[in-house]
Amino acid sequence: MTPKYIDIKSISDVHRFYNCDKPKHPLITVLDLALVKPDRPDENTFYRTDFYSIVCKRFEGAIKYGRSYYDFEEGSLMFTLPGQVILSEPGIKVNEGWGIFFHQDLLSGTDLERKINNYSFFQYGTNEALHISDDEKNILGDAIEKIKREYSQNTDKHTKNLIVDNLQLILNYCNRFYDRQFLTREKVNNDIVQRFEKILIDYYSADDLFDKGIPTTKYFAAQLNLSSNYLSDILTKFTGKTTQEHIHLKIIERAKVNLNNQARSISEIAYQLGFEHPSHFTKLFKNKTGISPREYRTLH
Numbered sequence: 165m166t167p168k169y170i171d172i173k174s175i176s177d178v179h180r181f182y183n184c185d186k187p188k189h190p191l192i193t194v195l196d197l198a199l200v201k202p203d204r205p206d207e208n209t210f211y212r213t214d215f216y217s218i219v220c221k222r223f224e225g226a227i228k229y230g231r232s233y234y235d236f237e238e239g240s241l242m243f244t245l246p247g248q249v250i251l252s253e254p255g256i257k258v259n260e261g262w263g264i265f266f267h268q269d270l271l272s273g274t275d276l277e278r279k280i281n282n283y284s285f286f287q288y289g290t291n292e293a294l295h296i297s298d299d300e301k302n303i304l305g306d307a308i309e310k311i312k313r314e315y316s317q318n319t320d321k322h323t324k325n326l327i328v329d330n331l332q333l334i335l336n337y338c339n340r341f342y343d344r345q346f347l348t349r350e351k352v353n354n355d356i357v358q359r360f361e362k363i364l365i366d367y368y369s370a371d372d373l374f375d376k377g378i379p380t381t382k383y384f385a386a387q388l389n390l391s392s393n394y395l396s397d398i399l400t401k402f403t404g405k406t407t408q409e410h411i412h413l414k415i416i417e418r419a420k421v422n423l424n425n426q427a428r429s430i431s432e433i434a435y436q437l438g439f440e441h442p443s444h445f446t447k448l449f450k451n452k453t454g455i456s457p458r459e460y461r462t463l464h
Contacts, residue, residue: 171213178215274324284397285393287393314326368415373436381395415437
């Protein structure tokens, strides 16, 4: 059966989908998701959007994001970027929740436009959603009410900045709440770190690096059933280094061992470590150690 896709490109499209009155602002809206009645098809449907969303839901049913299903009965926040595809199954009943939907044009010329890519949770998977307490919901709710108040009254030269400032406040609080979640799930996250380290060691203990090449962040994330951003954020939180930095450190570690073997040329070592071009190996090695592979071999 051919998958069905529905494109929701504008804030007006959001209101039409949820059978709401026309939006009060063309670039942002806040909806009480327990009160709306969306035109949700009977069959599984993929939704593609052209805007950012922050959705807090407590409902009966499941949403599939990528390959994972997630149960939101506890009440959680999920973030989406423009262009992301979400599968929503039929039969979902929202018990309580809200959604902020805003077009990227709203951010044009603002400080948040430059910073929004730093909020890595927009690229987390659904199974990595943010669980928040009632107190944390109230904190976010205060900023949400200010946004609604701003776009519901007559606009002036301050309206846009005040809306965007409150959006950024919400995102900054979500950064804090994710830090809290990482800490409260420390045992789980430490297990992820240990599993990652084992996968990395096993990868570079194999003899087929020439064929496999240098592993990507996506490779390790897939092995751990996580999104790339979530894995890197966990590693950064608990080790101080991103996934890419861990990969590079392992490459340098193996390279130093191999350089002690005088029978191998530097080009041969580069290929055996998975590099397509020896010059890329030399550049990385010098960047990480301060000297070239040839200089390292001479000194050791």
